[in-house]
Amino acid sequence: MYDSFLVRSDSLENFEENGKVAGFKFSVRIANYRGMFLSLHNGYYCEVDGISYPRSAQRLEVNGKPPRSFEDLMNHAVLEHWDMQDEAFLYVYKDGGLAPGKHRVGILESSLGSYGTMPGMEEIVKNPPDPSEGGSGKTFNVCYYDLELQN
Amino acid sequence: MGIKRGVSLYSYQQEEWFGRMTWRDQLKEVATNLDGATGIEIISEATIPHFPFPGEEFYQEWRFEMERWGLEAVTMDVFPDPLQFRRDHLMNDREQAERLRMELRIAKKMGFKNLRILGTPISVVELALPLAEELDVRINQEIHHPSTIRRPEHPTPFDNGKIMDIAEYIQKTGTKHYGLHPDFGIFKKEPPRVYMDYYFRAAGEKHWAEGSAETIERFRACKTQEDEEALKEWAKQTYPKVFNNPANPFALEELNHAHVPVEDLKLIAPYIYVCHGKFLEMTEIPGMPGEYEDKSIDYEGAIRVLKEIGFEGYIDSEYEGQRNQQDRGLEYMANEIEEVRRHQKMMKRLIGE
Numbered sequence: 185m186y187d188s189f190l191v192r193s194d195s196l197e198n199f200e201e202n203g204k205v206a207g208f209k210f211s212v213r214i215a216n217y218r219g220m221f222l223s224l225h226n227g228y229y230c231e232v233d234g235i236s237y238p239r240s241a242q243r244l245e246v247n248g249k250p251p252r253s254f255e256d257l258m259n260h261a262v263l264e265h266w267d268m269q270d271e272a273f274l275y276v277y278k279d280g281g282l283a284p285g286k287h288r289v290g291i292l293e294s295s296l297g298s299y300g301t302m303p304g305m306e307e308i309v310k311n312p313p314d315p316s317e318g319g320s321g322k323t324f325n326v327c328y329y330d331l332e333l334q335n
Numbered sequence: 336m337g338i339k340r341g342v343s344l345y346s347y348q349q350e351e352w353f354g355r356m357t358w359r360d361q362l363k364e365v366a367t368n369l370d371g372a373t374g375i376e377i378i379s380e381a382t383i384p385h386f387p388f389p390g391e392e393f394y395q396e397w398r399f400e401m402e403r404w405g406l407e408a409v410t411m412d413v414f415p416d417p418l419q420f421r422r423d424h425l426m427n428d429r430e431q432a433e434r435l436r437m438e439l440r441i442a443k444k445m446g447f448k449n450l451r452i453l454g455t456p457i458s459v460v461e462l463a464l465p466l467a468e469e470l471d472v473r474i475n476q477e478i479h480h481p482s483t484i485r486r487p488e489h490p491t492p493f494d495n496g497k498i499m500d501i502a503e504y505i506q507k508t509g510t511k512h513y514g515l516h517p518d519f520g521i522f523k524k525e526p527p528r529v530y531m532d533y534y535f536r537a538a539g540e541k542h543w544a545e546g547s548a549e550t551i552e553r554f555r556a557c558k559t560q561e562d563e564e565a566l567k568e569w570a571k572q573t574y575p576k577v578f579n580n581p582a583n584p585f586a587l588e589e590l591n592h593a594h595v596p597v598e599d600l601k602l603i604a605p606y607i608y609v610c611h612g613k614f615l616e617m618t619e620i621p622g623m624p625g626e627y628e629d630k631s632i633d634y635e636g637a638i639r640v641l642k643e644i645g646f647e648g649y650i651d652s653e654y655e656g657q658r659n660q661q662d663r664g665l666e667y668m669a670n671e672i673e674e675v676r677r678h679q680k681m682m683k684r685l686i687g688e
Contacts, residue, residue, distance in 0.1 A: 185658045185661055186352065186661045187661055187662035188661060188662055188663060188664065189353075189661065213352070217345060217348040217352075217378070217381060217658075218378050218380050218381040218414070219380050219381060219386070220380075220416075221416060221419050223418075223419055223420070223421065223422065224416055224418055224419060224421075258421060258422050259422045262419055262420055262422070263387070265380060265385065265386045265387070267380075267384060267385065267386065268348075268351070268352060268381055269351065269352065269354060269384075296416075296418045296421065297414060297416050297418075298414070298415070298416055298417055298418060298454065299414060299415070299453040299454035300415055300417065300453060300454015300455055300456070301415075301417045301425065301426070301431075301454065301456070302454070302492065303492060305417060305418060305425050306425055308418060308421065309418070309421045309423075309424060309425050312421070322658065324582070324583075324584070325537060325582060
């Protein structure tokens with residue numbers, strides 16, 4: 185779902201921490217029709233110019249709160265909902281950020297919402313899947329966007 | 336009396352996602368442009384802002400708008416998300432029942448008479464039933480593809496005889512607050528064109544439109560199970576990127592005939608309270624200008640049987656064809672408003688209002 189629209193084309197920027205460029209960020213929209221409790225969000229498969237960035241390098245800025253790790257969301261955002269109408273920002277740590285110009289960004293949302301208990305769910309609790317395996321979001325392929333760095 | 340027409344706001348999910356229509360706009364569309372449709376269905380967390388804590392003001396506005404347009408709150412669809420507490424455990428029955436009770440209370444405040452569940456087991460519903468009875472909100476199990484109605488010869492996790500188990504449970508206990516909710520997707524006639532086109536595009540097939548049309552044409556020619564198996568082999572050989580590709584898991588599945596006869600609705604007749612009028616694409620019927628059909632689903636059969644069994648509940652339009660047309664530019668996306676209008680027109684014709 186929304187394969188062409190999950191990332192806004194003018195949203196790619198570098199961000200600073202402690203006066204240094206610490207990484208880059210871009211907007212993300214939910215790839216389903218209902219939204220989700222944020223504890224169900226398992227991060228993104230995220231690649232930029234062919235290099236992939238693990239979930240541990242990612243933070244999500246959502247609901248007007250400072251960027252949080254997916255570990256933090258899993259542990260504390262059990263009753264905090266990401267509404268399907270709302271935009272969030274994915275922060276990715278990379279020393280020095282991205283160079284000026286165009287970049288090819290690929291993402292796949294890994295969310296773990298469900299209609300019911302399925303075989304194998306106990307295993308997901310113990311070992312969450314790598315985001316590259318996707319999840320229950322309704323977009324199954326990595327979606328690519330050619331984005332111009334805005335700053 | 337007779338069968339009543341409603342709309343699931345799920346049908347307008349794309350308008351909602353892009354911020355072009357709010358729930359208020361959607362209620363107005365249903366009330367003013369669908370020639371007598373009166374029912375509303377929602378997915379709780381999709382429509383309710385800041386779910387599950389929207390604040391009292393939202394509930395007041397909701398009831399005001401529903402009253403204003405003369406609409407009836409039919410069904411609220413809910414999800415259990417058993418991994419919500421995955422930080423340390425999978426939800427147990429008691430916790431799933433608590434989430435269901437939360438949804439029952441929200442439904443009551445919004446005036447809904449039914450909840451729709453899908454993967455929630457009887458053991459969980461049983462725990463929530465006392466509150467459902469107290470609030471007079473029914474919990475209905477959706478019958479959704481690939482589930483069938485009868486007990487299957489070869490059970491799978493998604494088709495395991497649960498529907499007949501529930502029918503027996505309702506019969507045994509006599510409860511009026513547990514029911515069934517058929518989705519017309521179980522009466523599939525052929526692969527929907529919009530799905531097939533998407534699977535071809537997702538696989539990177541350059542001549543996707545031709546490939547998709549050819550596959551559907553060959554599907555229509557299948558007469559037996561053997562023909563169907565031969566078609567699948569042909570599809571895997573001819574279009575391996577589409578039909579023999581782990582990244583495109585649902586394409587081959589579309590080449591299965593649905594095996595639910597519409598007559599099976601009679602087996603569960605007393606327990607059907609609402610239906611999902613699932614549809615994928617409305618096209619004009621050749622030789623009948625201004626009249627529409629969904630070629631992929633047996634609406635005539637389903638509505639005929641519902642009339643035979645004296646069903647007088649709601650069939651809610653549930654448009655799902657938009658999802659597979661969002662991989663290209665805005666100009667190629669579906670018009671949800673028009674699709675629902677056409678679908679309602681078809682239902683009106685088949686119901687015989």
